Amino acid sequence: MSTIQETTITSLEEARDFVDTIAKDLDPTSTFIKDIYHLIDTVCDIHKLEFELDKNGGNKIGTRGKFFAGDDVWQRLTLSEKLLANLVTNETSGRRFSNNDKQALYEYFVDLPEGSKAVSALSAPCSKGQEAYWLASLLYDTLPNTDIIVDGYDISSGCISTAKKGKYPTKNFLGHATLQIDSDIKKIVTFEVKNILVSPIEKKYTLISCRNFLGYLAEEQARKLLDTLCKSLLHPGAIQLDTFAVDNKFLWISDYLLSKGLIRSTGSTLYIHK
Numbered sequence: 001m002s003t004i005q006e007t008t009i010t011s012l013e014e015a016r017d018f019v020d021t022i023a024k025d026l027d028p029t030s031t032f033i034k035d036i037y038h039l040i041d042t043v044c045d046i047h048k049l050e051f052e053l054d055k056n057g058g059n060k061i062g063t064r065g066k067f068f069a070g071d072d073v074w075q076r077l078t079l080s081e082k083l084l085a086n087l088v089t090n091e092t093s094g095r096r097f098s099n100n101d102k103q104a105l106y107e108y109f110v111d112l113p114e115g116s117k118a119v120s121a122l123s124a125p126c127s128k129g130q131e132a133y134w135l136a137s138l139l140y141d142t143l144p145n146t147d148i149i150v151d152g153y154d155i156s157s158g159c160i161s162t163a164k165k166g167k168y169p170t171k172n173f174l175g176h177a178t179l180q181i182d183s184d185i186k187k188i189v190t191f192e193v194k195n196i197l198v199s200p201i202e203k204k205y206t207l208i209s210c211r212n213f214l215g216y217l218a219e220e221q222a223r224k225l226l227d228t229l230c231k232s233l234l235h236p237g238a239i240q241l242d243t244f245a246v247d248n249k250f251l252w253i254s255d256y257l258l259s260k261g262l263i264r265s266t267g268s269t270l271y272i273h274k
């Protein structure tokens with residue numbers, strides 16, 4: 001089966017077919033899907049379609065993919081990947097977790113049984129990698145005498161190459177600058193291009209973070225993915241989700257995870273083995 005990156009699109013009909021295929025797994029009421037069909041219907045050929053997707057128009061129809069991916073990622077994407085980035089955006093940031101989530105994660109890590117010599121965490125999907133690096137830093141500071149492994153998976157090869165570089169544009173008191181991830185942190189984090197709706201997750205983890213993704217999915221896919229994630233959890237283990245998925249979109253998630261032996265930690269979206 002070809003990857004998204006390898007999927008060649010040579011006509012508007014193929015672009016529509018591609019969106020049809022991706023949309024099958026996504027929330028059927030998503031306005032992002034309607035927006036992209038609308039764009040395909042209004043352009044005269046695929047060159048014009050790509051031209052529209054490449055514009056700098058901010059978080060709007062046709063340009064939100066580039067807006068959230070950023071120039072570094074966007075320049076490496078094929079047309080199929082650009083369409084996908086408009087259906088499920090690469091939105092991410094270095095400040096991914098609420099204070100409650102940070103506190104719950106910290107307490108979970110420090111409470112891990114004595115003698116936990118190795119701790120592994122997964123960020124899936126990881127977009128450009130900031131979340132994986134942030135988790136690695138937290139683990140590194142919290143568990144100084146522990147072997148730490150953090151993995152990041154994302155379907156976008158453009159995002160994964162940016163993640164592997166570990167360099168992020170930022171703004172500080174000097175103006176525009178580049179933030180370089182510390183080499184001690186970089187060496188414990190590994191990134192891989194992976195379609196997490198299709199490819200098995202072979203490894204097992206002490207923490208799995210799946211944030212800002214479930215909410216994009218059709219209910220059946222969300223259930224399937226949660227099941228896959230539960231099977232990839234070590235015991236003790238924990239799953240970090242996000243409030244949109246848990247409190248707005250799929251209100252069954254807490255009960256579902258409870259049936260798998262995971263309870264929600266107070267005030268946060270971290271689910272921990274009982």
Ligand SMILES: C[S@@+](CC[C@H](N)C(=O)[O-])C[C@H]1O[C@@H](n2cnc3c(N)ncnc32)[C@H](O)[C@@H]1O
Pocket residue numbers: 088089090091092093096124125126127128131153154155156159194195196197198210211212213
């Ligand atoms: C909104 S971002 C969330 C990133 C990160 N978890 C965060 O909250 O900062 C959603 C990511 O899902 C990725 N994605 C979309 N479909 C995917 C799939 N089937 N498998 C893996 N990643 C996927 C996109 O490339 C995008 O980077």
